[in-house]
Amino acid sequence: MKTRVAIIGAGPAGLLLSHLLEREGIESIIVEAQSSDFVLGRFRAGLLEAASVDVLDEAGLSERLHRDGLEHRGVYVQWPGTKRAVDFVERGGRPVWVYGQSELTRDLSDARFAAGQQMYYNVSDVALHDVDSSAPFLTGVDATGRSIRIDADVIVGCDGFAGVSRDSLAQSLRAVYERRYPHSWLGFFADVPPSSDQIIFAWHPEGFAMHTMRSASISRFHLQVDPHDHISAWSDDRIWETTARRLGSGDNDWTLHTGPITEKSILPLRCRITTPMRHARLFLAGDAAHVVPPTGAKGLNLAIADVTLLARALGAWKRGDESLANAYSDSALRRVWRAAEFSWSWSSALHTTGDPFDDQLQLAQLDWLTSSPTGGAGLAEKFSGVPIAFG
Numbered sequence: 412m413k414t415r416v417a418i419i420g421a422g423p424a425g426l427l428l429s430h431l432l433e434r435e436g437i438e439s440i441i442v443e444a445q446s447s448d449f450v451l452g453r454f455r456a457g458l459l460e461a462a463s464v465d466v467l468d469e470a471g472l473s474e475r476l477h478r479d480g481l482e483h484r485g486v487y488v489q490w491p492g493t494k495r496a497v498d499f500v501e502r503g504g505r506p507v508w509v510y511g512q513s514e515l516t517r518d519l520s521d522a523r524f525a526a527g528q529q530m531y532y533n534v535s536d537v538a539l540h541d542v543d544s545s546a547p548f549l550t551g552v553d554a555t556g557r558s559i560r561i562d563a564d565v566i567v568g569c570d571g572f573a574g575v576s577r578d579s580l581a582q583s584l585r586a587v588y589e590r591r592y593p594h595s596w597l598g599f600f601a602d603v604p605p606s607s608d609q610i611i612f613a614w615h616p617e618g619f620a621m622h623t624m625r626s627a628s629i630s631r632f633h634l635q636v637d638p639h640d641h642i643s644a645w646s647d648d649r650i651w652e653t654t655a656r657r658l659g660s661g662d663n664d665w666t667l668h669t670g671p672i673t674e675k676s677i678l679p680l681r682c683r684i685t686t687p688m689r690h691a692r693l694f695l696a697g698d699a700a701h702v703v704p705p706t707g708a709k710g711l712n713l714a715i716a717d718v719t720l721l722a723r724a725l726g727a728w729k730r731g732d733e734s735l736a737n738a739y740s741d742s743a744l745r746r747v748w749r750a751a752e753f754s755w756s757w758s759s760a761l762h763t764t765g766d767p768f769d770d771q772l773q774l775a776q777l778d779w780l781t782s783s784p785t786g787g788a789g790l791a792e793k794f795s796g797v798p799i800a801f802g
């Protein structure tokens with residue numbers, strides 16, 4: 412097979428890229444290791460920056476988002492005895508949208524199927540070849556066991572944290588920056604109406620807690636846990652008791668709705684950034700190049716920003732101008748590092764370390780962010796995001 416752009420991975424980055432490329436008049440083929448049902452069944456992120464929503468609006472992909480998603484003007488930040496609303500719009504930012512990643516992936520996938528996109532699911536043993544040349548290609552084994560080969564002008568690795576494309580960047584060029592955090596997140600979904608009209612970020616001496624939502628009947632929670640904890644040690648009763656203690660301490664009148672827990676897992680917090688995001692005819696986008704702790708809700712938004720820049724760059728290249736393709740890695744990484752800084756500083760303000768001195772520093776930081784116009788404006792901008800642009 413032959414195409415202009417071979418895309419590895421049918422997560423949000425790969426699916427959106429193929430859609431944006433089509434609008435640039437560029438054909439692409441997607442290969443995905445998993446089945447379509449598996450990809451659509453994955454629950455992960457759920458907060459979209461205004462800039463991400465702009466991209467989806469312009470691409471005609473946001474009808475269901477505007478119908479079923481929840482627009483939030485801000486968040487609550489709390490610690491024992493105090494609960495403060497930070498209104499992003501009042502502080503000079505823009506609203507954010509609560510919309511599950513699985514819903515977004517479904518919208519993107521439906522749009523791709525409707526457009527007759529060439530997508531190959533259940534492809535194993537994907538390997539990249541000759542990315543240094545002007546005729547790169549990839550190989551794999553399709554769902555029927557048949558070997559496939561796709562020749563392309565460029566290959567884009569949208570294959571997430573566990574993908575293979577990153578390894579095709581020459582070792583001599585590659586730099587990897589990594590920070591492992593000394594805590595993990597226990598995340599769970601419950602079939603209960605949200606207990607808040609906006610997302611709650613809670614500092615508590617016992618550990619961070621967060622409450623968000625997916626719909627009027629599905630709630631999402633995260634609890635800071637020890638990185639050595641195993642999910643089997645967390646019964647549903649223990650989870651609800653801990654959640655009630657940590658989230659209930661900011662406001663005496665607050666009530667936690669409890670009910671059936673439908674999914675729970677423990678995720679280590681880490682930041683890992685691979686540079687550059689382009690080498691010769693290979694480009695990386697989304698989690699294939701970078702993962703950040705979910706505290707700042709940036710992972711999915713960065714994936715959308717990367718492919719937005721990349722589609723513009725490949726469009727310009729098709730018209731004979733390679734300058735944006737040459738600028739892609741630096742421009743994408745500038746946004747990535749800003750998101751990494753926010754995810755680090757926001758995580759550091761909220762996750763307890765067991766050191767009473769750290770506790771007081773964290774509370775001073777949260778007090779400033781939620782009471783000072785300058786602190787609030789910074790928080791609003793970092794949450795709601797800045798326009799996606801080269802430079």
Ligand SMILES: Cc1cc2nc3c(=O)[nH]c(=O)nc-3n(C[C@H](O)[C@H](O)[C@H](O)COP(=O)(O)OP(=O)(O)OC[C@H]3O[C@@H](n4cnc5c(N)ncnc54)[C@H](O)[C@@H]3O)c2cc1C
Pocket residue numbers: 419420421422423424425442443444445450454455456457458512534537569570571572573574575678696697698699705707708709710711712714
């Ligand atoms: C468990 C978990 C929870 C998360 N929670 C949050 C959160 O609460 N908030 C937040 O902002 N972010 C969160 N994230 C991050 C967010 O989900 C990602 O940033 C987002 O999915 C990135 O999209 P992507 O398309 O780059 O990568 P992915 O969504 O990972 O998609 C990559 C695709 O490539 C496929 N693939 C992998 N290897 C190959 C191969 N060899 N060949 C072919 N295909 C391959 C995969 O199957 C997958 O479909 C979470 C991530 C995880 C893993």
